[in-house]
Amino acid sequence: MTVETTSLETEVLSALDTVLDPELDEPITELGFVRSVHIDDSGVSVHLRLPTSFCSPNFAYLMASDSVDALRRVEGIGQVRVMLDDHHDSDKINAGLAADAGYRQTFGDEAEEGLDELRLVFQRKAHMAAMERSVEDRLKNSGLEVSDVYRLRLRNLPSGRMKDALLRRRVAIGLGIAPDDQVFVDQHGTPVPTEEIPLKLRFAKSVRISIEGNSHFCRGMLATRYEDEEDLSTRITNSRLTDRSAS
Amino acid sequence: MYSKDGENYYIVDSHVHLWDGRKENQKSIHGQQFIDCFYDYHANLSPDSETWKFEDFDYYGGKRLMKDLFEDGYVDHAIFNSQMMMEFYHDGFSRVEESWDLVQKNPDKFTYNHSFDPRNGEAGLRQLERDAERFGLKGVKLYTAEWNGESRGYKLSDPWCRTYLEKCLELGIKHVHVHKGPTLKPLDKDAFNVDDVDAVASDYLDLDFIVEHCGLPRLEDFCWIATQESNVYAGLSVVMPFIHTRPAYFAKLMGELLYWVGEDKMFFSSDYALWTPKWLIESFVDFQIPEELTDYAPITTDQKKKILGLNAAAMYDLEVPEQYRIPTTAGNAETEVAPGAKAAAAS
Numbered sequence: 001m002t003v004e005t006t007s008l009e010t011e012v013l014s015a016l017d018t019v020l021d022p023e024l025d026e027p028i029t030e031l032g033f034v035r036s037v038h039i040d041d042s043g044v045s046v047h048l049r050l051p052t053s054f055c056s057p058n059f060a061y062l063m064a065s066d067s068v069d070a071l072r073r074v075e076g077i078g079q080v081r082v083m084l085d086d087h088h089d090s091d092k093i094n095a096g097l098a099a100d101a102g103y104r105q106t107f108g109d110e111a112e113e114g115l116d117e118l119r120l121v122f123q124r125k126a127h128m129a130a131m132e133r134s135v136e137d138r139l140k141n142s143g144l145e146v147s148d149v150y151r152l153r154l155r156n157l158p159s160g161r162m163k164d165a166l167l168r169r170r171v172a173i174g175l176g177i178a179p180d181d182q183v184f185v186d187q188h189g190t191p192v193p194t195e196e197i198p199l200k201l202r203f204a205k206s207v208r209i210s211i212e213g214n215s216h217f218c219r220g221m222l223a224t225r226y227e228d229e230e231d232l233s234t235r236i237t238n239s240r241l242t243d244r245s246a247s
Numbered sequence: 248m249y250s251k252d253g254e255n256y257y258i259v260d261s262h263v264h265l266w267d268g269r270k271e272n273q274k275s276i277h278g279q280q281f282i283d284c285f286y287d288y289h290a291n292l293s294p295d296s297e298t299w300k301f302e303d304f305d306y307y308g309g310k311r312l313m314k315d316l317f318e319d320g321y322v323d324h325a326i327f328n329s330q331m332m333m334e335f336y337h338d339g340f341s342r343v344e345e346s347w348d349l350v351q352k353n354p355d356k357f358t359y360n361h362s363f364d365p366r367n368g369e370a371g372l373r374q375l376e377r378d379a380e381r382f383g384l385k386g387v388k389l390y391t392a393e394w395n396g397e398s399r400g401y402k403l404s405d406p407w408c409r410t411y412l413e414k415c416l417e418l419g420i421k422h423v424h425v426h427k428g429p430t431l432k433p434l435d436k437d438a439f440n441v442d443d444v445d446a447v448a449s450d451y452l453d454l455d456f457i458v459e460h461c462g463l464p465r466l467e468d469f470c471w472i473a474t475q476e477s478n479v480y481a482g483l484s485v486v487m488p489f490i491h492t493r494p495a496y497f498a499k500l501m502g503e504l505l506y507w508v509g510e511d512k513m514f515f516s517s518d519y520a521l522w523t524p525k526w527l528i529e530s531f532v533d534f535q536i537p538e539e540l541t542d543y544a545p546i547t548t549d550q551k552k553k554i555l556g557l558n559a560a561a562m563y564d565l566e567v568p569e570q571y572r573i574p575t576t577a578g579n580a581e582t583e584v585a586p587g588a589k590a591a592a593a594s
Contacts, residue, residue: 057429118436206467206503217464
């Protein structure tokens with residue numbers, strides 16, 4: 001294995017790191033959904049797997065097609081093949097991906113619109129959960145009172161992973177990230193009126209608990225389903241002789 | 248019944264099955280995938296000592312069911328919620344005749360809820376009339392993600408489904424158990440979305456809607472509609488086993504449900520044979536919300552009694568012996584107690 005191919009492997013994995021499970025709001029690489037990556041002279045083949053055969057096919061398609069898009073951005077990668085294993089819609093989804101058919105062509109009558117709106121629903125949930133985490137942290141650790149939450153600005157949040165996560169999710173749903181922007185806002189960026197804050201905060205907490213719970217559950221189910229496999233890490237093989245594909 | 252520390256609990260297991268997932272009953276690969284998926288749920292969330300072998304799990308028969316529920320499992324009354332899956336299994340996933348046989352032999356121990364599929368149109372309506380008469384139906388179990396021909400799901404708010412719900416009212420079927428699952432059409436919507444429950448719950452106030460699995464994985468959406476609709480209830484199937492594998496998450500789920508939905512609107516179930524009731528009941532009676540979860544009040548013995556049986560008994564008009572009773576407002580749509588529901592109503 002040469003240094004160059006190792007860097008290609010890293011680039012492929014970094015590309016897959018950018019693909020999120022929309023519902024769990026975590027990278028598919030961390031969730032164990034990337035079963036294998038094989039790089040050869042013609043391109044890259046990636047196999048994905050999910051916690052059950054009956055995971056929602058729309059989310060399955062979304063992650064698979066996002067993977068294709070992310071991998072195509074890797075320079076000189078060659079042909080990109082992504083396949084979903086062991087799903088009740090594997091054949092349909094794999095055929096659709098191979099033909100570059102797009103979501104609506106792949107599912108025909110079952111789909112009415114695109115997946116953008118669905119994705120947005122979950123991006124908004126992810127934002128709500130990230131916002132609750134940040135506010136809750138200030139309530140616990142800075143002496144902030146619920147009645148003062150309306151005054152909280154982005155610049156009041158300590159830097160770190162929690163703040164970064166909130167900023168990323170704001171960007172994803174089109175909200176600003178200026179230091180003076182208010183933290184506790186609705187999905188359109190409008191500050192929540194003071195009297196509504198306690199209830200909205202309470203609801204945001206339910207959203208956060210729900211997402212966290214689902215994430216743990218999906219990880220557990222995946223581990224049970226594939227317990228015959230040695231571990232849930234991605235199997236990477238590389239038989240490429242040249243650095244970058246000529247194609 | 249279950250007794251501990253001088254307290255007596257009347258137990259209603261509000262969601263049980265007698266199924267057949269064996270090879271010879273499978274119509275397609277999806278039948279195998281479905282029972283495999285069930286088994287993974289079972290294996291993933293059960294304590295080791297309570298985990299079955301797959302060959303016991305795909306079919307277990309009435310004798311074992313009776314033992315697991317009533318001899319070992321403390322259950323006083325169990326509610327069959329049938330799940331047909333006719334696209335996946337030749338004779339259906341639920342063993343209707345075998346279940347019905349058990350009900351007839353043990354009328355005090357069981358309630359039998361059959362199901363309908365609104366995509367069967369007029370013929371299905373006539374079938375529902377016959378089923379209501381044959382089984383004396385008080386309730387139905389609906390699986391909106393069930394496949395039927397080309398269709399891979401329906402919504403409760405679809406016109407034909409409304410026709411069926413109206414037929415239910417006419418036939419005296421009051422309790423509608425709803426299971427939400429993926430692959431619902433149209434596919435670009437969230438398959439677990441509970442908006443259709445919201446729509447029909449406000450239109451049919453004389454029906455009760457028991458949302459099995461509390462709308463998981465959309466807990467928050469379910470909680471929100473339950474605050475708006477007095478006739479929407481939380482079925483704790485699938486929620487219960489988290490008490491073992493993920494006790495902290497279970498505590499938060501309980502805290503959320505008690506806050507938004509309320510102690511009178513939550514129903515215990517094992518979802519047998521996904522899990523067995525014995526260990527769930529023992530664990531739940533011992534369970535307490537940890538002190539560090541300061542957002543939630545401790546769960547009381549009376550709340551546990553309601554959840555484990557008194558709520559379902561009130562809804563299904565079951566005779567509860569005197570020594571197990573405490574006042575419960577379950578089944579009374581006039582009553583609204585959840586703090587979250589009050590807060591939501593005031594907003």
